[in-house]
Amino acid sequence: MxxxxxxxxxxxxxxxxxxxxxxxxxxxxxxxxxxxxxxxxxxxxxxxxxxxxxxxxxxxxxxxxxxxxxxxxxxxxDPGSRPVGSSVIPPAPLLSPRDVENALTNLAMSSADRLRAFGPGSGFSGVYHPGTGKMLAYPSGDTRTLDFPGEPANLVSRYGGHVDVEDKLLRAINRSRGESVGFSAVLREDGSLGCRWTSRSVNLENHDFDGPYVPEHLRPEIMRVMQEITARRVESDI
Incomplete structure (x- = not known):
């Protein structure tokens, strides 16, 4: 046609x-x-x-x-799908407008624009699914936007909030627990992002490794994806 x-x-x-x-x-x-x-x-x-x-x-x-x-x-x-065995993972549905608010993600456009609403010291709890390459991160802890003193939309707890991020990511990509990794990203004074690799609520459930830390071989991939969606330099803080 x-x-x-x-x-x-x-x-x-x-x-x-x-x-x-x-x-x-x-x-x-x-x-x-x-x-x-x-x-x-x-x-x-x-x-x-x-x-x-x-x-x-x-x-x-x-x-x-x-x-x-x-x-x-x-x-x-679909070029965005990745084969798993003899099946193909379907492309992720769009997040709802509510779920996109303040999100750093490759499931929706304009993450770089959303990040501009936050200042240095802002922290984000992120979850990455290696099998699909999909990522979602939300502001966490006491993070606030530059123009509003109240809690930003989709704020999650600094401790244990990774599991809330994971829930939304897995619903969007139609996958199950035990396949994702959790990490954190902090906005630095120079505008870059520093990543940290601990998440007990997500990483301890992953079937492929032991312990609360993201395996070292996955860290460059996570930083690359975060850099692509935010247009910021991304480095490891550990």
Whole structure:
């Protein structure tokens, strides 16, 4: 499906989502597309409640990125997915707007902009899932934004708050406990971030290593991801 046919296809999809006509959209998709969802998937979404439009839009995004549109097109795995055995991890759904507030994450855009709201000394409790490369961190402890003295949205406890961050990350990527690692990042005077590697609530549950510390071989990967999403220099404080 190329050129004008693709443009019309996208317009029809947008119209269906705006008008909440999910079954109509599914029927059209089933006739014109042979990717990883098909009409039945969107019809199932249409029978849901609440966030049906958002869910359908996210599934559609996965379909258009992950497969070839049109009859006879070969399906391709989503480049954002990583194989696990014979299966493929589906791409993460978008975090809710509430969950994105003050988040440093590669599940949503503009983490660098959100970080500008915080000053030196601000701390963040972070969780990283090595199998998917997904990360989520929230302000922790007594951290405050520069323009508001009250508690920032999504503030977690400095001690034990990693598990709250992990809960949201795992729901977003549809994974289970025992696979993640927890760490902390502190905003320095020069604007860089310093990482620390202790989390009893998350790391002690990981099946792949013993102890409360992130294994050394994972630390460069975590710092690289944090640097990519914040556009700041990131180093280890230990």
């Amino acid at each position: 190329v050129g004008n046919r693709l443009a019309q296809f996208v317009r029809d999809i947008a119209e269906g989502l705006r008008s909440r006509q999910i079954p109509r959209l599914a029927s059209h998709l089933n006739k014109t597309y042979r990717g990883p969802i098909g009409g039945d998937g969107l019809q199932a979404v249409g029978r849901g409640a609440g966030d049906a439009d958002a869910s359908a839009a996210e599934q559609l995004k996965h379909a258009m990125e992950g497969g070839q549109a049109g009859h006879g097109g070969a399906e391709q795995p």
